[in-house]
Amino acid sequence: MSPYTKKSKRKLFFKLWLKHDLPAGFTVFFVALPLCLGISLASGAPYQAGLLSGIVGGLLVSLLSGSQLSVSGPAAGLSTVVAAAVLSAGSFSGFLLCMVIAGLFQIVLGLIKAGGLANLFPSAVIRGMLAAIGIILFSKQLPIALGYDSPDFWNSGFLSLFTSSHIISNFVNLNQHLSSATIILSCISLAILIGFNLPILKKIKFLPAALVAVLVVTLISLYLMPATYQERITRVQIQEGFFSGFIFPDWSKINDFEIWKNGITIGILASLETLLCIEAIDKLDSQNRITPVNRELIAHGIGNTVCGLIGAIPITAVIVRGAANIDAGARTRFASFTHGILLVIAVIVIPMLINKIPLAALAAILLITGYKLAPPKLFRKIYKTGLKQFLPFIVTIVMILLTDLLIGVGIGFLIAMIFIVTNNYKQEFVLTKVNRNETTLITIKLNSTVSFLNKVKLRSILGGIKNYSAVTFDGSECTQIDFDILEIISEFQVNAHHKHIEVTLINIVPTEVDYSH
16 A cells, blocks of 8 residues: 555544544543543542543543544443442542452453353343432432532431431431531532423533532532532532542452452443443444444443553443533544543643532532433333333332342342243244345244343344345234344344345334443
């Protein structure tokens, strides 16, 4: 290849970056900055830990990842687990050892090609896990939004929250710490965040709601509130010399069972969240690029190991940032890399401005995030799908609230398995192919009962279907189709036109494709 051709390709790449990825990088940066700070707050970690996670996700994981459009950073879905792990470890440096273990565990998962991990969990259990995290996140941030920023408000066990002594002691304490200034700022933040969901404001995609809320509330707190009010406003605190304040793991705790347990838990959950996000982002990619999931696990494993070594919190691929990236017109991974560079510039150039942000703004962002993870309509929707979906979903939520996340997910999974056994589980597909002229006619016949454990097999079959085929799903002998299988068939039907595939359903009613989780 001639030097001129190489030069032309570099010039074309620069033009594409300048036109698409640079503006998208700015948009993702504006989304990520308040979220990095807010998730640090929810995780009980130093604020710089969340910013470091965003930087590692942008500068390192984006280059190692096989995904062109996903954006990695601290995830709200792990914040409650991180907060519990920090308390269990006794110090943030002790928790960082959990991070190193989690990262190495993810690398191992990628090397043994465990990228199909997410397919082994019923969607009802995964949605129950996310809903429970949303409930915990909301409850933890509510006192902060009212002016009580002490981390001990909800630290009692879930059952003891409803004892008379707990209610009286904590709510008397809360009443003593109520701050009218903080409540006003929280209400303004919530109004802005909710207002941006109005149709007329949804069109303003280049200006994220979280950024607007943070800017408006910060300006109000600095210039429109009396001095007596300002004294009671708690703000972000980032230490001077950002990159000289790294926190390192406490290796003396390497033999602590709780450290290993929490590390493996974080590794599993971070992997699940990343795989679910990657699946959703791939569906939104107009170029229909498919991310290699095992490479993604290795990339995030390396990222989380580095996070543990320098004092950051866990990173995953994050749907909010990925969707914002796509909406802003990103074409390649360099949009995510650009957002990482901008985060570095921000912590070097404007740390004092970041320290002006009231916690009320971050708490409001997290309240909305928690609500979106567990909206009432989600409960109604899953209830309507039947007991087989609703019972594992609600049991997972309740058990996570009563015990911890790992036990809750395990019990929810067992409930789902019991449903499979009692419904005479049978996992078979009958596949027939007939070549007619230039078209391959494929019939996938479903037997009497098809459960979620067929997800891996069905995805493998569908992934191997070539362009310009005609596919018939025959459910004439099927008496029960798991909701997860129905989702896969429906997704295939919705996206089949990209490969010029004709899809016919016999005795199968497609479901609405849900990309929210």
